[in-house]
Amino acid sequence: MDPEASAALARLRELLRIPTVSYADESLIDWSSFDAFHAALERLYPEVHRVLEREVIGGHSLLYRWRGADAADPLVLMAHMDVVPVVPSEWDHEPFAADLVGEGEEQTIHARGAVDDKGALVAILEAVEALVADGATPAHDVYLSFGHNEETAGGGAQAIVAVLEERGIRPSLVLDEGGAVVDGVVPGVTVKTAMIGVAERGVMTVHLTAREQGGHASTPPADPATARLARAVLRLHRRPFPTRLVAPVRAMFETVAPYTRGPLQAVFRSIRYTGPALVKVFPKLGPELNALVRTTTVVTEMAGATGANVLATSARATVNVRLLPGDTVASAHRRIRRIVADRDVDVDVAWASEASPLSAWDGPAWGRLVAAGRATLGADVIATPYIQLGASDSRWFCAISDNVYRFTPFHLSRSEREALHSHNERIRVQEWLRGIAFYRALITG
Template sequence: MSGDMGGDDAAVEALRALIRIPTVSSWFREEEDRDAFDALLSELASRFPRLHAACEVERIAGDALLVRWRGRTPEAPVVLMAHLDVVPVGDESAWTHPPFAAELDGGFVWGRGSLDCKGSLVAICSAVEQLLAEGVVPARDVWLSFGCNEEVSGGAAKEAVRLLRERGVDAWVVLDEGGAIVQGALPGVAAQTAVIGTTEKGTVDVELVARGDGGHASAPKRMGATARIARAVLRLERHPFPARLPDPTVDMLERLAPHASAPYSRVFARARRLRPLLGRVLPRLGHEPAAMARTTTAVTQLSGSPGANVIAAEARAHVNMRVMVGETVDSALERIRTVVRDPAVEVVLVSGDDPSPVSPTDDDAYRLLESTLAGTFPGVVPVPYVMLAATDARHFHRVWPRVYRFTPFRMSAEQRGSIHGVDERIGVGDFLDGVRWYRRLLESL
C-alpha cells in the first residue's frame, strides 16, 4: 500500500462519504432522489478541491460529470470512466452492515457501490488529486467521464460521447470498470489473474407476453396466459444457447496456459485447435465459465393476475440476455422465438445493444495496462476476456477502437457475487492499491 498515510486516510474517508449517499438510479427519472445526486457532486467537490480547481469540470446530462485535465498535448488523450449511481439494495435486513452506512469492519469498507462503482470513482479522483498536489502535468490530456445512469440506460455516457466528438476529441485509449484481479475463476489456474475486458457482450431485454380470457379462479381453463408463460420460461431454461468460444476467450486461455497445472496447461495451450471441445466443456465448469461460452438468458421479472382469486388475462416474463460476441440482437431474438415456439406468446424487444467490437491486445495501449499492472501488482497475470456485464464503455466503443474494461481491485468470488447483491464490500488495502494503480497509469502516459 501507499506510504502516504495522510493521502490513504483521505481516500478511504472519501469513499465512505460517497457510499453514505444513496444515489440509486431508476428507469424512471421521477423516482430518483435528485437531492442525493446533488449531495454526491457537492461531496466530490469538497473531497477533491484541487481536481475541481485545476481541471475543467462540467456537469452534463443532469447529474453526470465530464472533466478535462489538460496535459502537455491534447493529442491522443486518455479517458477514464466510472459511474455515480448504484442499484437498489433489496432487503436491508439481509446485510451484515447497513448498505449505506459505509462501516469499516474486518479490513473492509462495507456498502452499496463500494465495488460498483464508487471504489473506482474515488480511486481515480484520489490519484488525480495526489498528482496535482505534487505539481504533475500529464503528458497528454486526461478526460474523466462519470456517468449518472449506467445501471439503467447509460444515457449520460451517450451524451459524453456526443460532446467529446463535437469537440474533436480522438481518444487513444478509454478505460472503464470491468474485470478485476481474481483467483480461481478457471480450474487449474492458481495464479492471481487480471482479467481485462477487450469487448463486452451485447445486452437485450425482452418481454414474453401471453394473453387469455381471464376470469374467476374457480373455473380455470387449460393453457391460460400464466401456463403459457411458465412453459416458455422452462423451454428457455432447458434449451440454452449453443456454446461457442470467441477469439478473446481463446486468447485468454492461451495466455493462461503457462500458469495452469496439468492437464489444463496442455488443453489451454491448444485452445484454438480445441475450440469446439472447450465450447462444450466450459459450460460444465460453473456459471461463470458457462457465461464466457454462450449467450445467456435470465428471467428476471414475472407478472400475472392482480388478484389471488383472479385468472390472469395477461402474463409477462422479462428476459435479460447477454449476447455473445459474434452474434447479434436480431439473431438472439430469432433464437428466443424458435425455442419458445408458441405463436400465442409474443416476443417483444424492449431494448438491445449488439456486442462491442474487440479492442487490440498487440499495441501500446494494451501494453500500457500490462506494464502498469506489473509495476503495481507484481506476479499478477494479465489476460484479455469478454466482459459479461454491460458498461458505459459500450457507447464509447462505437466510436473509438481501444476501449478496455478493468477495475484494479482484488476481488474474491464472494465479493464478485456481492455486486448487485448482498454485503458488497471492498478491502481497504485493495482499494488503496487501486489508487496506486491509477497513479502509475497516469504517470506512465
C-alpha cells in the same frame, strides 16, 4: 496506515455514505443525493476542481478535462456515481454506513458502491488530486467521465460521448469498470490474473406475453395464459444457446496456459483444437465460465393476474439476454422465437444493445494497461484479455475510440464478486489503495 492513506479512506467512506441510488423509473430517484455527491467532490478534491475543467452533462453526469502538454490522443478514465437499490435487512452492516470491519490486510469497507463503482471513481480522483498537487502535467489530455445512470439507461455516458464526438475527440485509450484481479476462476491456473475486458456482451430485454379473455378463476380454460407462458419459459430454459469459443476467450486460455497445473496446461496450449470440446464442459464448472462461452438467457420477472381468483388476461415474463460477440439482437430474437414455438406467445424485444466491437490485446494502449498493472498490482499478476460479462457505460465510447477496455484494478475474491448487486458489497482497504496507485501509474505511463 499512514496519514495520507487514512485521509483517502475517510474521503471514500464519506462518499459511500451518500445514497446515489438510481432507478429505471427516474421519478423514484432522489436527485438531491446526486447534488450532494457533486458538492462533496468539490469540497474533498480542491486541486482537481482548481485545475481541471468540469461540465455537468445529461443532467447529473460529470466530465472533467485535465489539459496536458498535447491535446491529441487523450486518455479517458471512467466510473459511475450511481448505485443499485438495497434491501437493508439482508445486509450484515448498514449499506450506506461504510463500516470498517477487521484489521490489517483484511480490513474491509462494507457499503453499497464500494466496488460498483464508487471505489474506482474515488480512486481515480485520489490519483489525480495527488498528481495535481505535485504540480504534474500529463503528456496528453486526460478526461474523467463519471456517469449518473449506468445502472439503468446509461444516458449520461451517451451524452458525454456525444459532446466529445462533436468536439472531434478521439481517445487513444478508454478505461472503465470491468474485470478485476482474480484467482480460482479458470480451472488449474496457479497465478492471479488481471482480467481485462476487450469487449462486452450485448444486452436485450425480451418480453414473452401470453393473452386470454380472462374471467373468474373458478372456471379456468384448458390452456390458460399462465400455463402457456410457463411452457415457453421452460422451453427457453431447457434449450440454452450453443457454446462457442470467441477470439478473446481463446487468447485468455493461451495466455494462462504456462501457469496451469497438470493436463489442463496442454489442453489450454492447444485451445485452437481442444476448444470446441472444452467449451461444452465449461457450463458445468460455474456461471462465470458458462457466460464466457455462450449467449445467456434468464427470466428475471413474471407477472399475471391482478388477484388470486382472477384469470390473467395477460401473463408476461421478462427475459434478460446477454449476447456473446458474434450473436446479434436480430439473430437472438429469431432463435428465442423458434424455441418458444408458440404462436399464442408474443416474443417482443423491449430494449437492446449489440455486443461491443473488440479492442486489441496488443499494441500501445494494451501495453500501457499491462505496464501499469505490473508496476502496482504485482509483477506476478498475469494480464489477460477476456469478455466483460456485464454491460457498462464503456460500450458507448466505442463510437469514438478503437481502444476501449474494462478493468477495475482491485483483487476481488469470489465472494466479493458475488456481492456485486447483492447484499454485503465490500472491498478490502489495501486492495482499494493499490487501485489508486494503478490509476496514477496509468496516467503518468
